[in-house]
Amino acid sequence: MAETNGHATHTPSQRYLSTRGADTDCSFEEVVLQGLATDGGLYIPEVIPKATNWKSWADLSFPDLAFEVLSLYISPDEIPAEDLKSIIKKSYETFRHADTTPLVHLEGNLHLLELFHGPTFAFKDVALQFLGNLFEYFLVRKNKGVPEGGSRHHLTVVGATSGDTGSAAIYGLRGKKDVSVFILHPKGRVSPIQEAQMTTVLDPNVHNLAVTGTFDDCQDIVKALFADPEMSTKLNLGAVNSINWARILAQITYYFHSYFSLSKNTEGFQVGSQVRFVVPTGNFGDVLAGYFAHRMGLPVEKLVIATNENDILDRFWKTGRYEKTPAEAAPADDTRIGGVKETYSPAMDILVSSNFERLLWFLYHEYAVTAGLNEEWNRTQASQAVAGWLKDLKAKGGFGPIDGELMGYARRDFESERVSDNQTIDEISKTYGNLNYMLDPHSAVGIAASRRSLERAQSSQHISLSTAHPAKFSGAVERALSGIEGFSFETSVQPAEFKGLEERERRVREVANSWNEVGKVLVEELAKEKA
Ligand SMILES: *Cc1c(COP(=O)(O)O)cnc(C)c1O
Numbered sequence: 115m116a117e118t119n120g121h122a123t124h125t126p127s128q129r130y131l132s133t134r135g136a137d138t139d140c141s142f143e144e145v146v147l148q149g150l151a152t153d154g155g156l157y158i159p160e161v162i163p164k165a166t167n168w169k170s171w172a173d174l175s176f177p178d179l180a181f182e183v184l185s186l187y188i189s190p191d192e193i194p195a196e197d198l199k200s201i202i203k204k205s206y207e208t209f210r211h212a213d214t215t216p217l218v219h220l221e222g223n224l225h226l227l228e229l230f231h232g233p234t235f236a237f238k239d240v241a242l243q244f245l246g247n248l249f250e251y252f253l254v255r256k257n258k259g260v261p262e263g264g265s266r267h268h269l270t271v272v273g274a275t276s277g278d279t280g281s282a283a284i285y286g287l288r289g290k291k292d293v294s295v296f297i298l299h300p301k302g303r304v305s306p307i308q309e310a311q312m313t314t315v316l317d318p319n320v321h322n323l324a325v326t327g328t329f330d331d332c333q334d335i336v337k338a339l340f341a342d343p344e345m346s347t348k349l350n351l352g353a354v355n356s357i358n359w360a361r362i363l364a365q366i367t368y369y370f371h372s373y374f375s376l377s378k379n380t381e382g383f384q385v386g387s388q389v390r391f392v393v394p395t396g397n398f399g400d401v402l403a404g405y406f407a408h409r410m411g412l413p414v415e416k417l418v419i420a421t422n423e424n425d426i427l428d429r430f431w432k433t434g435r436y437e438k439t440p441a442e443a444a445p446a447d448d449t450r451i452g453g454v455k456e457t458y459s460p461a462m463d464i465l466v467s468s469n470f471e472r473l474l475w476f477l478y479h480e481y482a483v484t485a486g487l488n489e490e491w492n493r494t495q496a497s498q499a500v501a502g503w504l505k506d507l508k509a510k511g512g513f514g515p516i517d518g519e520l521m522g523y524a525r526r527d528f529e530s531e532r533v534s535d536n537q538t539i540d541e542i543s544k545t546y547g548n549l550n551y552m553l554d555p556h557s558a559v560g561i562a563a564s565r566r567s568l569e570r571a572q573s574s575q576h577i578s579l580s581t582a583h584p585a586k587f588s589g590a591v592e593r594a595l596s597g598i599e600g601f602s603f604e605t606s607v608q609p610a611e612f613k614g615l616e617e618r619e620r621r622v623r624e625v626a627n628s629w630n631e632v633g634k635v636l637v638e639e640l641a642k643e644k645a
Contacts, residue, residue, distance in 0.1 A: 125186075133496075208285075308586065
């Protein structure tokens, strides 16, 4: 086995390596603070732990369940149990619902998992509330014993957003000690409610930068800052996008939690029965957490990936090829000219899914294991395959078709569905009309996919993940429902927390579309913050 850097007391699921092979034997703290691996790969645990006692978790509260799940991936040598418990408690206290992520029965074998009861009304809160507290915990610990006026460790989180990630990151990090957060959004191009959510947070460690450019420009600026050695070391940059392992980890909990809720409220469904999860998918973070839950032992019949018209994942499951632009004729309703299509579910508008790399590693690893050689060889094979595929993705815009045996593993655990904009709007109005339940467009993509899955597997219980509150995406919801008599967005949709939000005091700084300029602004704002 590889030599250890002092993490020998950690179990293999508490030690991390890079999907591309260069980093091995990393601690949880290293992977969380580092974000991306040094070789450009993503961190994964050496093994996915089997939770042999998972059935005994059935009656645990959400935080207690989170503790059981997270403990398998975090050594108590790194975060003692009591500390981890208090980080978790603090992270989920901010949720408005007693059950944290409640499961709602829609009809028949269809259930909706509401993940939007956190501070920013979207599922990203589940992970980012936790990540914010983790960052603070690690930094404060590093600073123990630093004398008054001494130089403290400080983390500067920088991220780009088209809406959801930014607000969830800001609410996860506001007021945290020894951490600052800079969120870049394209000026005038995020929804009014999302802009208000972000810019009305006035904590001194929160900095909103409105870039005169597009979301892609914002992402390019962030990448350039991270790639610049001076910036990245001088400012100790940290990442909050979904490549951060802690985000995936935190999301595993609600797969178990919703499964137990289902078992308590559904006749004929016992702990041990199989379930289908349907997941509206963009960067593959959310559904990857489901894959981990399944590999840990949760009885999952299928994970159904639901994409919008940005359907690279759906095409992969159908063809075995992972390509930015389809080689074959695009579906008739596809209006792309290459690049990302703007849809009614903008949080899923992606060209490639960053977390898919993690699944590829595990698929190839499974394949390597059948050769019966040693574990070190298996890992090397998987890393080499992943590095090769990602190289082709960068150089040629895609790879595949991949080996049939690998596709067999992928299809054993996953199915996929593509849901168009029209189908999304239809689903919002149908579900409202028939069931009196208002879906946001992302959740509607999931429900539309669930209905197709139910046609194939009528007798299976389906848990469809609801990733945002409808009030966050009023444009699509109004479009779908405005014809309905008596419908008023203000009275039917808007939560009290959003009322008056747009009139509140804001703090935002406009910046030029240039990473150099943004770099200067970072340095300047950090100096002001410390003064
Ligand atoms: C981020 C997001 C998604 C997609 O989640 P991934 O982990 O990127 O697949 C879906 N819906 C909403 C509302 C989101 O904010």
